[in-house]
Amino acid sequence: MTYTKRLDGRKRFDELRPIEAKAGVIRRADGSAYFRIGRTIAYAAVYGPREMHPKYLQNPKGGVLRCNYNMMPFSGAGERVRPGGSRRSKEISMITEKALSSVVDLSDFPNAAVDVFIDLPQCDAGSRCAGICAASIALADAGIAMKDLIPAIAVGRVDDKIVADMDYQEEAYEDGPVADVPIAIVPSTGEITLLQMDGEIPKDMLMEAIQLGIKKCMEIYEIQKKALKDKYKALAEVVEP
Amino acid sequence: MASALKVQEREVVVPGEILAEGMEYLPSYGTYRLGDAIRAAQLGLVRVDGKVIKLIPLAGRYVPKRDDVVIGKVVNILMSGWMLDINCAYSAVLSVKEATSRFIEKGADLTRILALGDYAVTRIVNVTTQKLVDVSMRAPGLWKLAGGRDFSVNTHKVPRIIGKQGSMVKMIKDATGCKITVGQNGLVWIDGDPEMENIAVEAIRLIEDQSHIQGLTERVHAFLKNKTKKDIVIPKMQ
Numbered sequence: 084m085t086y087t088k089r090l091d092g093r094k095r096f097d098e099l100r101p102i103e104a105k106a107g108v109i110r111r112a113d114g115s116a117y118f119r120i121g122r123t124i125a126y127a128a129v130y131g132p133r134e135m136h137p138k139y140l141q142n143p144k145g146g147v148l149r150c151n152y153n154m155m156p157f158s159g160a161g162e163r164v165r166p167g168g169s170r171r172s173k174e175i176s177m178i179t180e181k182a183l184s185s186v187v188d189l190s191d192f193p194n195a196a197v198d199v200f201i202d203l204p205q206c207d208a209g210s211r212c213a214g215i216c217a218a219s220i221a222l223a224d225a226g227i228a229m230k231d232l233i234p235a236i237a238v239g240r241v242d243d244k245i246v247a248d249m250d251y252q253e254e255a256y257e258d259g260p261v262a263d264v265p266i267a268i269v270p271s272t273g274e275i276t277l278l279q280m281d282g283e284i285p286k287d288m289l290m291e292a293i294q295l296g297i298k299k300c301m302e303i304y305e306i307q308k309k310a311l312k313d314k315y316k317a318l319a320e321v322v323e324p
Numbered sequence: 325m326a327s328a329l330k331v332q333e334r335e336v337v338v339p340g341e342i343l344a345e346g347m348e349y350l351p352s353y354g355t356y357r358l359g360d361a362i363r364a365a366q367l368g369l370v371r372v373d374g375k376v377i378k379l380i381p382l383a384g385r386y387v388p389k390r391d392d393v394v395i396g397k398v399v400n401i402l403m404s405g406w407m408l409d410i411n412c413a414y415s416a417v418l419s420v421k422e423a424t425s426r427f428i429e430k431g432a433d434l435t436r437i438l439a440l441g442d443y444a445v446t447r448i449v450n451v452t453t454q455k456l457v458d459v460s461m462r463a464p465g466l467w468k469l470a471g472g473r474d475f476s477v478n479t480h481k482v483p484r485i486i487g488k489q490g491s492m493v494k495m496i497k498d499a500t501g502c503k504i505t506v507g508q509n510g511l512v513w514i515d516g517d518p519e520m521e522n523i524a525v526e527a528i529r530l531i532e533d534q535s536h537i538q539g540l541t542e543r544v545h546a547f548l549k550n551k552t553k554k555d556i557v558i559p560k561m562q
Contacts, residue, residue: 188365231340269340271363319534
Protein backbone atom coordinates (compact mmCIF):
# COMPACT_ATOMS: atom_id res chain seq x y z
CA MET A 84 0.00 0.00 0.00
CA THR A 85 1.40 3.36 -0.94
CA TYR A 86 0.80 6.58 0.88
CA THR A 87 -1.81 8.41 -1.21
CA LYS A 88 -3.95 10.22 1.35
CA ARG A 89 -3.68 11.62 4.88
CA LEU A 90 -4.22 8.85 7.39
CA ASP A 91 -6.42 10.98 9.65
CA GLY A 92 -8.71 12.11 6.83
CA ARG A 93 -7.27 15.56 6.15
CA LYS A 94 -7.93 16.73 2.59
CA ARG A 95 -4.49 18.06 1.63
CA PHE A 96 -0.90 17.08 2.37
CA ASP A 97 -0.08 20.62 3.52
CA GLU A 98 -3.15 20.90 5.75
CA LEU A 99 -2.66 21.52 9.47
CA ARG A 100 -4.74 19.87 12.16
CA PRO A 101 -7.32 22.12 13.89
CA ILE A 102 -5.56 24.67 16.10
CA GLU A 103 -6.85 26.35 19.22
CA ALA A 104 -4.86 28.89 21.24
CA LYS A 105 -5.65 30.83 24.41
CA ALA A 106 -3.65 33.26 26.53
CA GLY A 107 -3.88 33.68 30.28
CA VAL A 108 -5.23 30.28 31.31
CA ILE A 109 -3.26 29.79 34.54
CA ARG A 110 -4.21 32.29 37.23
CA ARG A 111 -1.19 32.14 39.51
CA ALA A 112 1.42 32.37 36.74
CA ASP A 113 2.78 35.72 35.50
CA GLY A 114 1.84 34.63 31.98
CA SER A 115 0.36 31.48 30.51
CA ALA A 116 -1.05 29.91 27.37
CA TYR A 117 -2.86 26.88 25.99
CA PHE A 118 -2.08 25.57 22.52
CA ARG A 119 -3.83 22.64 20.88
CA ILE A 120 -3.02 21.23 17.45
CA GLY A 121 -5.15 18.19 16.66
CA ARG A 122 -4.79 15.85 19.60
CA THR A 123 -1.57 17.42 20.90
CA ILE A 124 -2.19 19.76 23.80
CA ALA A 125 0.40 22.04 25.43
CA TYR A 126 0.15 24.34 28.42
CA ALA A 127 2.87 26.87 29.14
CA ALA A 128 3.30 28.90 32.33
CA VAL A 129 5.81 31.73 32.72
CA TYR A 130 7.16 32.94 36.06
CA GLY A 131 9.38 35.95 36.49
CA PRO A 132 11.65 37.74 35.95
CA ARG A 133 12.46 36.49 39.43
CA GLU A 134 15.49 35.89 41.60
CA MET A 135 17.61 33.11 40.13
CA HIS A 136 18.55 30.06 42.13
CA PRO A 137 20.98 28.29 42.23
CA LYS A 138 23.03 31.48 42.40
CA TYR A 139 26.00 30.18 40.40
CA LEU A 140 23.81 30.17 37.29
CA GLN A 141 23.14 33.91 37.57
CA ASN A 142 24.41 36.10 34.76
CA PRO A 143 25.31 39.66 35.82
CA LYS A 144 25.03 40.85 32.21
CA GLY A 145 21.38 39.95 31.78
CA GLY A 146 18.52 37.67 32.69
CA VAL A 147 18.42 33.99 31.82
CA LEU A 148 15.58 32.18 30.08
CA ARG A 149 14.96 28.68 31.43
CA CYS A 150 12.55 26.28 29.76
CA ASN A 151 11.25 22.99 31.01
CA TYR A 152 9.42 20.61 28.67
CA ASN A 153 7.46 17.79 30.23
CA MET A 154 5.11 15.17 28.85
CA MET A 155 2.64 14.17 31.52
CA PRO A 156 2.73 10.47 32.49
CA PHE A 157 -0.71 9.84 30.98
CA SER A 158 -0.14 11.90 27.83
CA GLY A 159 0.51 9.12 25.37
CA ALA A 160 1.35 5.48 24.85
CA GLY A 161 4.63 3.63 24.64
CA GLU A 162 8.17 3.90 25.85
CA ARG A 163 8.42 7.69 25.81
CA VAL A 164 5.99 8.43 28.55
CA ARG A 165 7.31 7.83 32.00
CA PRO A 166 6.95 10.28 34.85
CA GLY A 167 9.83 12.70 35.29
CA GLY A 168 12.59 13.93 33.05
CA SER A 169 14.46 11.94 30.44
CA ARG A 170 17.25 12.48 27.93
CA ARG A 171 14.62 13.38 25.36
CA SER A 172 12.85 15.96 27.56
CA LYS A 173 16.18 17.54 28.46
CA GLU A 174 17.04 17.93 24.79
CA ILE A 175 13.66 19.45 23.97
CA SER A 176 13.90 21.84 26.93
CA MET A 177 17.22 23.02 25.55
CA ILE A 178 16.10 23.47 21.95
CA THR A 179 12.99 25.33 23.16
CA GLU A 180 15.21 27.68 25.13
CA LYS A 181 17.40 28.29 22.08
CA ALA A 182 14.41 28.75 19.77
CA LEU A 183 12.92 31.43 22.01
CA SER A 184 15.98 33.21 23.37
CA SER A 185 16.80 34.92 20.06
CA VAL A 186 13.72 37.16 20.41
CA VAL A 187 13.46 37.48 24.19
CA ASP A 188 15.26 40.52 25.62
CA LEU A 189 16.21 40.16 29.29
CA SER A 190 19.07 42.67 29.33
CA ASP A 191 17.12 44.80 31.84
CA PHE A 192 17.11 41.98 34.37
CA PRO A 193 20.69 41.10 35.38
CA ASN A 194 21.00 38.07 37.68
CA ALA A 195 17.31 37.23 37.26
CA ALA A 196 15.62 34.27 35.61
CA VAL A 197 12.45 33.78 33.59
CA ASP A 198 11.11 30.27 34.00
CA VAL A 199 8.90 28.66 31.37
CA PHE A 200 7.15 25.42 32.22
CA ILE A 201 5.66 23.52 29.30
CA ASP A 202 3.42 20.62 30.18
CA LEU A 203 1.66 18.33 27.74
CA PRO A 204 -1.41 16.50 29.04
CA GLN A 205 -1.97 14.77 25.68
CA CYS A 206 0.41 14.08 22.81
CA ASP A 207 -0.01 12.96 19.23
CA ALA A 208 3.29 14.05 17.56
CA GLY A 209 4.43 17.63 17.06
CA SER A 210 4.72 18.22 20.80
CA ARG A 211 7.94 20.27 20.78
CA CYS A 212 6.42 22.65 18.23
CA ALA A 213 3.18 22.93 20.20
CA GLY A 214 5.30 23.64 23.28
CA ILE A 215 7.23 26.42 21.56
CA CYS A 216 4.01 27.99 20.23
CA ALA A 217 2.45 27.92 23.70
CA ALA A 218 5.61 29.21 25.37
CA SER A 219 5.92 32.22 23.09
CA ILE A 220 2.28 33.22 23.71
CA ALA A 221 2.84 32.79 27.45
CA LEU A 222 6.02 34.92 27.41
CA ALA A 223 4.19 37.73 25.62
CA ASP A 224 1.28 37.38 28.06
CA ALA A 225 3.76 37.77 30.92
CA GLY A 226 4.81 41.15 29.50
CA ILE A 227 8.35 40.03 28.73
CA ALA A 228 10.13 42.27 26.19
CA MET A 229 10.47 40.29 22.96
CA LYS A 230 11.02 41.25 19.33
CA ASP A 231 8.47 38.83 17.96
CA LEU A 232 6.40 35.74 18.65
CA ILE A 233 7.83 32.39 17.58
CA PRO A 234 5.58 30.01 15.65
CA ALA A 235 6.72 26.42 15.11
CA ILE A 236 5.51 23.45 13.08
CA ALA A 237 6.75 20.02 12.09
CA VAL A 238 6.93 19.29 8.38
CA GLY A 239 8.51 16.32 6.63
CA ARG A 240 8.01 13.55 4.18
CA VAL A 241 5.99 10.37 4.27
CA ASP A 242 6.93 8.04 1.44
CA ASP A 243 7.11 10.31 -1.65
CA LYS A 244 4.88 13.08 -0.31
CA ILE A 245 5.87 16.28 1.49
CA VAL A 246 3.50 16.81 4.37
CA ALA A 247 2.86 19.36 7.08
CA ASP A 248 1.99 18.63 10.70
CA MET A 249 2.16 14.83 10.84
CA ASP A 250 0.30 12.98 13.54
CA TYR A 251 1.78 9.93 15.26
CA GLN A 252 0.24 7.47 12.76
CA GLU A 253 2.00 9.20 9.89
CA GLU A 254 5.26 9.53 11.79
CA ALA A 255 5.17 5.76 12.36
CA TYR A 256 4.34 4.94 8.70
CA GLU A 257 6.08 1.68 7.86
CA ASP A 258 5.71 1.15 4.09
CA GLY A 259 8.12 3.88 3.07
CA PRO A 260 10.73 6.32 4.33
CA VAL A 261 9.60 9.01 6.77
CA ALA A 262 11.33 12.22 7.87
CA ASP A 263 10.23 14.61 10.55
CA VAL A 264 11.49 18.22 10.39
CA PRO A 265 10.42 20.52 13.22
CA ILE A 266 10.97 24.15 12.34
CA ALA A 267 10.50 27.48 14.14
CA ILE A 268 10.93 30.96 12.67
CA VAL A 269 11.02 34.63 13.58
CA PRO A 270 8.24 35.93 11.33
CA SER A 271 9.45 39.55 11.12
CA THR A 272 12.92 38.64 9.81
CA GLY A 273 12.33 35.17 8.40
CA GLU A 274 15.17 33.76 10.51
CA ILE A 275 14.99 30.10 11.48
CA THR A 276 15.47 29.46 15.21
CA LEU A 277 14.80 25.73 15.25
CA LEU A 278 15.58 23.15 12.61
CA GLN A 279 15.91 19.48 13.41
CA MET A 280 15.56 16.36 11.31
CA ASP A 281 14.82 12.78 12.15
CA GLY A 282 14.59 10.14 9.41
CA GLU A 283 15.77 10.16 5.82
CA ILE A 284 15.09 12.81 3.21
CA PRO A 285 16.89 13.89 0.01
CA LYS A 286 18.11 17.48 -0.28
CA ASP A 287 15.51 18.73 -2.76
CA MET A 288 12.64 17.37 -0.66
CA LEU A 289 14.15 18.89 2.48
CA MET A 290 14.39 22.33 0.86
CA GLU A 291 10.80 22.06 -0.29
CA ALA A 292 9.69 20.93 3.17
CA ILE A 293 11.43 23.89 4.83
CA GLN A 294 9.67 26.31 2.46
CA LEU A 295 6.37 24.68 3.36
CA GLY A 296 7.25 24.91 7.06
CA ILE A 297 7.92 28.64 6.83
CA LYS A 298 4.59 29.16 5.07
CA LYS A 299 2.73 27.14 7.71
CA CYS A 300 4.51 29.00 10.53
CA MET A 301 3.03 32.25 9.22
CA GLU A 302 -0.46 30.71 9.52
CA ILE A 303 0.23 29.75 13.13
CA TYR A 304 1.65 33.23 13.83
CA GLU A 305 -1.76 34.76 13.06
CA ILE A 306 -3.44 32.35 15.49
CA GLN A 307 -0.92 33.26 18.21
CA LYS A 308 -1.53 36.99 17.72
CA LYS A 309 -5.28 36.45 17.85
CA ALA A 310 -5.02 34.45 21.10
CA LEU A 311 -3.30 37.35 22.87
CA LYS A 312 -5.70 39.98 21.53
CA ASP A 313 -8.74 37.85 22.36
CA LYS A 314 -7.79 37.84 26.02
CA TYR A 315 -8.20 41.62 26.18
CA LYS A 316 -11.22 41.60 23.89
CA ALA A 317 -12.94 39.17 26.28
CA LEU A 318 -12.33 41.58 29.16
CA ALA A 319 -13.84 44.40 27.10
CA GLU A 320 -16.95 42.35 26.40
CA VAL A 321 -17.62 42.03 30.13
CA VAL A 322 -18.16 45.78 30.14
CA GLU A 323 -19.92 46.31 26.81
CA PRO A 324 -21.49 43.08 25.60
CA MET B 325 7.24 55.03 0.52
CA ALA B 326 4.63 57.08 2.35
CA SER B 327 4.57 56.84 6.10
CA ALA B 328 1.49 55.26 7.54
CA LEU B 329 0.23 54.31 10.94
CA LYS B 330 -0.95 50.70 10.92
CA VAL B 331 -2.73 50.67 14.28
CA GLN B 332 -5.12 52.85 16.22
CA GLU B 333 -4.50 54.79 19.41
CA ARG B 334 -5.13 52.61 22.52
CA GLU B 335 -5.18 49.38 20.48
CA VAL B 336 -3.82 46.22 22.12
CA VAL B 337 -0.75 45.08 20.19
CA VAL B 338 1.44 41.99 20.51
CA PRO B 339 5.24 41.59 20.12
CA GLY B 340 6.41 41.83 16.51
CA GLU B 341 3.29 43.58 15.26
CA ILE B 342 3.88 46.42 12.78
CA LEU B 343 2.80 49.75 14.29
CA ALA B 344 3.86 52.10 11.52
CA GLU B 345 5.69 52.04 8.21
CA GLY B 346 8.07 54.61 6.81
CA MET B 347 10.59 56.90 8.44
CA GLU B 348 8.17 59.62 9.54
CA TYR B 349 7.37 58.08 12.92
CA LEU B 350 9.83 57.57 15.77
CA PRO B 351 10.03 54.47 17.95
CA SER B 352 9.90 55.08 21.72
CA TYR B 353 9.41 52.88 24.80
CA GLY B 354 8.33 49.32 24.03
CA THR B 355 8.88 49.57 20.28
CA TYR B 356 11.77 49.09 17.86
CA ARG B 357 12.62 49.80 14.26
CA LEU B 358 13.30 47.00 11.81
CA GLY B 359 13.99 48.21 8.29
CA ASP B 360 11.19 50.61 7.39
CA ALA B 361 8.73 49.45 10.00
CA ILE B 362 8.25 50.24 13.67
CA ARG B 363 7.25 47.13 15.57
CA ALA B 364 6.00 46.37 19.07
CA ALA B 365 8.60 44.88 21.43
CA GLN B 366 6.08 43.75 24.03
CA LEU B 367 2.39 43.38 24.78
CA GLY B 368 0.81 46.78 25.33
CA LEU B 369 -1.51 49.63 24.41
CA VAL B 370 -0.42 51.95 21.60
CA ARG B 371 0.11 55.61 22.39
CA VAL B 372 0.84 58.04 19.55
CA ASP B 373 2.22 61.38 20.63
CA GLY B 374 2.80 63.47 17.51
CA LYS B 375 5.45 61.52 15.63
CA VAL B 376 6.45 59.36 18.58
CA ILE B 377 4.98 55.91 19.05
CA LYS B 378 5.23 54.20 22.42
CA LEU B 379 3.61 51.33 24.24
CA ILE B 380 2.00 51.24 27.66
CA PRO B 381 2.69 47.74 28.98
CA LEU B 382 -0.32 45.69 30.04
CA ALA B 383 1.54 42.97 31.89
CA GLY B 384 4.89 42.28 33.45
CA ARG B 385 6.51 42.39 36.84
CA TYR B 386 7.65 45.48 38.67
CA VAL B 387 11.02 47.01 37.76
CA PRO B 388 12.43 49.09 40.63
CA LYS B 389 12.80 52.80 39.88
CA ARG B 390 14.21 55.64 41.99
CA ASP B 391 11.64 57.66 43.98
CA ASP B 392 8.93 55.01 43.72
CA VAL B 393 6.97 54.34 46.90
CA VAL B 394 6.84 50.59 47.44
CA ILE B 395 5.48 48.27 50.11
CA GLY B 396 8.07 45.75 51.29
CA LYS B 397 8.07 42.72 53.54
CA VAL B 398 11.00 42.06 55.87
CA VAL B 399 12.57 38.75 54.79
CA ASN B 400 15.95 38.95 56.48
CA ILE B 401 17.85 40.99 59.04
CA LEU B 402 21.32 42.15 58.11
CA MET B 403 24.25 43.54 60.08
CA SER B 404 22.86 47.06 60.09
CA GLY B 405 19.56 46.93 58.30
CA TRP B 406 16.86 44.81 56.78
CA MET B 407 16.33 42.90 53.54
CA LEU B 408 12.88 43.61 52.08
CA ASP B 409 10.95 41.64 49.48
CA ILE B 410 9.46 44.31 47.20
CA ASN B 411 7.49 41.99 44.91
CA CYS B 412 9.99 41.96 42.06
CA ALA B 413 13.07 40.12 40.83
CA TYR B 414 15.32 41.98 43.26
CA SER B 415 15.17 42.51 47.01
CA ALA B 416 15.76 45.89 48.65
CA VAL B 417 18.00 46.90 51.55
CA LEU B 418 16.77 49.26 54.26
CA SER B 419 19.62 50.47 56.44
CA VAL B 420 19.15 51.47 60.08
CA LYS B 421 20.10 55.03 59.22
CA GLU B 422 17.29 55.20 56.65
CA ALA B 423 14.73 53.51 58.90
CA THR B 424 14.57 55.85 61.87
CA SER B 425 15.84 59.21 63.05
CA ARG B 426 16.41 57.86 66.56
CA PHE B 427 19.87 56.83 67.76
CA ILE B 428 20.31 53.06 67.55
CA GLU B 429 23.17 51.60 69.53
CA LYS B 430 25.65 49.31 67.80
CA GLY B 431 24.57 45.69 68.15
CA ALA B 432 21.01 46.60 69.16
CA ASP B 433 18.19 44.16 68.43
CA LEU B 434 16.84 45.37 65.09
CA THR B 435 13.68 43.27 65.39
CA ARG B 436 12.42 45.83 67.91
CA ILE B 437 12.09 48.29 65.03
CA LEU B 438 11.09 45.90 62.22
CA ALA B 439 10.69 42.16 62.78
CA LEU B 440 10.73 39.37 60.21
CA GLY B 441 7.45 39.37 58.30
CA ASP B 442 6.62 43.01 59.04
CA TYR B 443 5.48 45.23 56.20
CA ALA B 444 6.67 48.79 55.66
CA VAL B 445 5.92 51.58 53.21
CA THR B 446 9.25 52.77 51.82
CA ARG B 447 10.67 54.96 49.10
CA ILE B 448 13.39 53.75 46.72
CA VAL B 449 16.42 56.05 47.05
CA ASN B 450 18.84 54.30 44.73
CA VAL B 451 18.95 51.55 42.09
CA THR B 452 22.32 50.45 40.66
CA THR B 453 22.98 49.01 37.20
CA GLN B 454 23.02 45.56 38.76
CA LYS B 455 19.66 46.34 40.37
CA LEU B 456 20.81 46.61 43.95
CA VAL B 457 17.99 48.56 45.57
CA ASP B 458 18.21 50.90 48.58
CA VAL B 459 15.05 52.09 50.31
CA SER B 460 14.29 54.66 52.97
CA MET B 461 11.54 55.27 55.53
CA ARG B 462 12.66 58.76 56.50
CA ALA B 463 9.98 60.89 54.86
CA PRO B 464 6.38 61.76 55.64
CA GLY B 465 3.94 59.05 54.63
CA LEU B 466 6.48 56.22 55.02
CA TRP B 467 5.79 53.98 57.96
CA LYS B 468 5.56 50.44 59.28
CA LEU B 469 2.22 48.86 58.51
CA ALA B 470 0.21 47.33 61.35
CA GLY B 471 -2.98 45.28 60.99
CA GLY B 472 -5.07 45.33 57.84
CA ARG B 473 -4.42 43.09 54.88
CA ASP B 474 -2.33 43.21 51.76
CA PHE B 475 -2.67 41.77 48.29
CA SER B 476 -0.88 42.18 45.00
CA VAL B 477 -2.17 43.68 41.76
CA ASN B 478 -0.70 44.11 38.28
CA THR B 479 2.00 46.76 38.74
CA HIS B 480 1.12 48.46 35.43
CA LYS B 481 -2.40 49.16 36.71
CA VAL B 482 -1.17 51.06 39.79
CA PRO B 483 -1.42 54.51 38.09
CA ARG B 484 -5.06 53.75 37.23
CA ILE B 485 -5.84 52.54 40.76
CA ILE B 486 -4.41 55.78 42.15
CA GLY B 487 -6.03 57.90 39.45
CA LYS B 488 -5.29 61.48 38.50
CA GLN B 489 -3.83 63.15 41.60
CA GLY B 490 -5.16 60.26 43.67
CA SER B 491 -8.80 60.75 42.63
CA MET B 492 -9.61 57.06 42.11
CA VAL B 493 -8.16 55.80 45.38
CA LYS B 494 -9.73 58.75 47.20
CA MET B 495 -13.14 57.75 45.85
CA ILE B 496 -12.66 54.19 47.18
CA LYS B 497 -11.39 55.50 50.51
CA ASP B 498 -14.36 57.86 50.89
CA ALA B 499 -16.86 55.18 49.90
CA THR B 500 -15.55 52.38 52.12
CA GLY B 501 -13.89 54.31 54.94
CA CYS B 502 -10.80 52.10 54.63
CA LYS B 503 -7.23 53.23 54.92
CA ILE B 504 -5.55 52.29 51.63
CA THR B 505 -1.89 52.45 50.59
CA VAL B 506 -0.90 51.48 47.05
CA GLY B 507 2.75 50.69 46.38
CA GLN B 508 4.18 51.24 42.88
CA ASN B 509 5.35 47.63 43.05
CA GLY B 510 1.75 46.38 42.95
CA LEU B 511 1.27 45.64 46.64
CA VAL B 512 -1.87 47.18 48.12
CA TRP B 513 -2.54 47.51 51.85
CA ILE B 514 -6.05 47.98 53.18
CA ASP B 515 -7.30 48.48 56.72
CA GLY B 516 -10.91 49.07 57.74
CA ASP B 517 -14.24 47.42 58.45
CA PRO B 518 -14.04 43.81 57.09
CA GLU B 519 -17.18 44.18 54.95
CA MET B 520 -15.93 47.43 53.52
CA GLU B 521 -12.45 45.95 52.97
CA ASN B 522 -14.05 43.33 50.73
CA ILE B 523 -15.80 45.99 48.68
CA ALA B 524 -12.55 47.95 48.35
CA VAL B 525 -10.70 44.82 47.16
CA GLU B 526 -13.44 44.12 44.60
CA ALA B 527 -13.31 47.71 43.35
CA ILE B 528 -9.53 47.51 42.92
CA ARG B 529 -9.84 44.18 41.08
CA LEU B 530 -12.40 45.82 38.77
CA ILE B 531 -9.93 48.60 37.97
CA GLU B 532 -7.21 46.01 37.36
CA ASP B 533 -9.36 44.05 34.88
CA GLN B 534 -10.93 46.91 32.99
CA SER B 535 -8.47 49.79 33.04
CA HIS B 536 -7.78 49.51 29.30
CA ILE B 537 -11.44 50.27 28.53
CA GLN B 538 -12.84 53.80 28.37
CA GLY B 539 -15.15 55.11 31.11
CA LEU B 540 -13.45 53.48 34.08
CA THR B 541 -14.18 56.15 36.71
CA GLU B 542 -17.92 56.01 36.00
CA ARG B 543 -17.97 52.22 36.27
CA VAL B 544 -16.07 52.23 39.56
CA HIS B 545 -18.40 54.96 40.83
CA ALA B 546 -21.48 52.93 39.88
CA PHE B 547 -19.98 49.81 41.45
CA LEU B 548 -19.21 51.54 44.77
CA LYS B 549 -22.60 53.25 44.86
CA ASN B 550 -24.37 49.95 44.27
CA LYS B 551 -22.32 48.03 46.86
CA THR B 552 -22.17 50.56 49.67
CA LYS B 553 -25.67 52.04 49.09
CA LYS B 554 -24.11 55.42 49.78
CA ASP B 555 -24.15 58.61 47.79
CA ILE B 556 -20.64 58.97 46.45
CA VAL B 557 -19.17 61.92 44.64
CA ILE B 558 -16.44 61.57 42.05
CA PRO B 559 -13.62 63.69 43.51
CA LYS B 560 -12.77 66.73 41.41
CA MET B 561 -9.04 67.39 41.24
CA GLN B 562 -7.50 70.47 39.72
